[in-house]
Amino acid sequence: MPRGSDVGPAVSTDSVPGVCVVRLNAVVALLGRFPALAGVDLDISAGEVVLVQGPNGAGKSSLLRLCAGLLRPESGRAEVFGLDLATARSAVRRRVGLLGHDTALYDELTVEENLNFWAAASRVDRSAAVPALDRLGVSHRLHDVVVSKLSAGQRRRVAIAAVVMRRPELWLLDEPHAGLDQSGRDLVDELVIDAAAAGATVIMASHELDRTLDLAGRTVVVAGGMVVADRVQSGEGGIHAH
């Protein structure tokens, strides 16, 4: 099986390398009355793996939520897959996979029931659930266990499997290594590499620079709701301004 074929985008119309997947121009977005993003300019091309870093409250998660179509731009121009986030957020949402701080799993349902529900809700074939769980190393004996009985790490793996199952064109990973053991972290790294190899675009916010700097080809630094630095990692491990 070619690398990433099981996690690559289900639809790859905009996954041609070089095509701009995310285009943000002076985007302002509010959380309540608080400006979570205060004039973000950012272009991300198909196939890129971008690390978003910055201090707590800098706007990393808000940036991911904006790209997922969950946060409305108040001003500026925001496009994902060429679709305007002010008017076409529903169309964007179907093509992205967001792993947030929440797992979006129902405690009283089993692992398999949860994934079957999200598969049906996302118009994904239910047969995709078990391979996705296998990919995340979730043991078959856990498939019939209710989610409330799982450890935090197991729960996180199931949540990631739910994203994998959708085979999104744009992966938005918020602290993807959080709560995982060493093998889980390695699996996440493999997923990111495979997704990018298959033509998907990956944007991840993380504080774990030792792991994620190696994965990302580009680092975007966010502070105060703005992009304050944008660097591309060179092949020799050095970095230069983008």
Next chain:
Amino acid sequence: MLTDARLVAAKDLRIELRSRVTVSQVVPFAGLVLVLFGFALDANRPTLDLATSGLFWVTVLFVAIMAVQRSTAVETTDGARRALLLAGVEPGAVFIGKAVAVAVQLLTVEVVLVGGIVVFYGASIEEPFLLASTCLVATIGIAATGTLLGALVAGVRARETVLPILMLPVLAPVLLGATRAFDDALGSVAVNGWSWLAMLTGFTAINIALGVLAYGVLLEET
């Protein structure tokens, strides 16, 4: 839309069956409220006879608050609301699915409560079809209104206390209409129960339409 609504309703009902909250907590709670009302009014039997319909529907409203709170919490506790948006589920379908699940729970409780008023209050059912129709229409109205208000308060920090404050006044027309229709069905007061049922049907239809239209906005904004 109906496929998504069925999916959401089945999921919510499976969660309820698995947690057994309705059977092990809500039904005993409803029975207890009914019995306590009976104790309070039993000394004055004619008053109890006249108040039976009202006591029944007040108890149903208490139960509805619990059911809607649980239904709302299922989606808000671990970010499932956002995931539903990302999955592309039609918000109107989420509304219908959740309202159906709440209605099924309420109807289950009402079956027990009808038995309760017959056994404990000595009520006799003179018009069973009117009684069943009232239960069905009023319950759908309560479930639809409650589900909509549940989404409205989903983002509020103290939603457990805010929800009853919103729900009870909004559902006052249901309490009035259902009580009057029940009075006729039980033969306790001489009123035209069918005209009250017609009013209930209108209320329910308006709230279903409002829910299908507004639920998406609430899902996005809260």
